[in-house]
Amino acid sequence: MKIINKKINLGVNIDHVATLRNARGELFPSIIDAADIALKSGADSITAHLREDRRHINDSDIKDIVTNFPGKLNLEMAATEEMLNIALNIKPFSCCIVPEKREELTTEGGLDVLSKHNQLKKFIDPLRDAGIRTSFFVDADEVQLEKSADLDVDCLEIHCGSYCRAFDRSLNTCEDEFKKISNIAKLASQLGIEVHAGHGLNYETTKMLSSINEIEELNIGFFIISESLFKGLDIVIRDIKNCMSEGRSLGEEN
Numbered sequence: 742m743k744i745i746n747k748k749i750n751l752g753v754n755i756d757h758v759a760t761l762r763n764a765r766g767e768l769f770p771s772i773i774d775a776a777d778i779a780l781k782s783g784a785d786s787i788t789a790h791l792r793e794d795r796r797h798i799n800d801s802d803i804k805d806i807v808t809n810f811p812g813k814l815n816l817e818m819a820a821t822e823e824m825l826n827i828a829l830n831i832k833p834f835s836c837c838i839v840p841e842k843r844e845e846l847t848t849e850g851g852l853d854v855l856s857k858h859n860q861l862k863k864f865i866d867p868l869r870d871a872g873i874r875t876s877f878f879v880d881a882d883e884v885q886l887e888k889s890a891d892l893d894v895d896c897l898e899i900h901c902g903s904y905c906r907a908f909d910r911s912l913n914t915c916e917d918e919f920k921k922i923s924n925i926a927k928l929a930s931q932l933g934i935e936v937h938a939g940h941g942l943n944y945e946t947t948k949m950l951s952s953i954n955e956i957e958e959l960n961i962g963f964f965i966i967s968e969s970l971f972k973g974l975d976i977v978i979r980d981i982k983n984c985m986s987e988g989r990s991l992g993e994e995n
């Protein structure tokens with residue numbers, strides 16, 4: 742059965758506002774001002790990744806976001822005891838569990854839910870019990886979906902890095918990567934899991950991914966913050982929202 746027009750939300754990842762701030766060790770640009778503009782311009786939530794090495798967002802940023810914008814923080818974090826304690830203490834609206842390697846520039850791939858099954862179970866049960874929406878960042882892979890469903894996670898965020906890279910470089914793998922995402926989105930939705938997508942999106946790939954009706958949330962960071970240097974954050978967010986609406990209409994036509 743075709744699902745028509747499920748709502749699609751935008752989470753704006755503000756990590757790289759903090760990257761810029763930390764580059765000079767100053768108090769600006771303010772991540773709170775960025776979050777405020779993002780929400781006023783149509784973002785539905787604010788995403789921030791508290792990394793083990795605190796290279797961009799730090800502990801006080803997380804507290805400030807939760808205090809200033811209750812119910813709006815999607816906290817990305819690795820499945821470590823330190824992060825679990827922080828999440829249970831600050832109680833964000835949702836937690837997206839991501840793999841983390843110290844030496845990587847960004848989150849390079851999805852979580853291996855298969856090999857980390859027991860560790861993840863111990864991790865997400867307390868979060869769910871505390872009323873926090875749980876999400877796993879995974880590659881578009883059926884085994885990962887199956888193992889995630891076993892753990893009763895609320896949402897799956899599909900890592901779109903390979904697709905976006907292929908699209909941007911006009912690689913012939915692009916169509917296959919898109920099909921993989923679309924297939925996992927459909928299967929996850931049939932299992933009652935809310936489907937999100939993120940990593941590497943720009944205007945074009947936002948439009949394409951929004952055409953997949955089962956995707957209910959996109960999380961976008963680096964492109965939005967980069968583009969806002971030229972156009973301003975409010976305008977970029979409105980333009981991204983327009984791409985999402987255009988993409989959704991394409992999905993309805995197909």
Ligand code: PXP
Binds near residue numbers: 790847848878898963
């Ligand atoms: N979603 C998740 C789970 C991520 O880890 C990231 C990158 O931190 C993003 C979305 C945003 O990716 P990008 O900054 O490439 O838009």
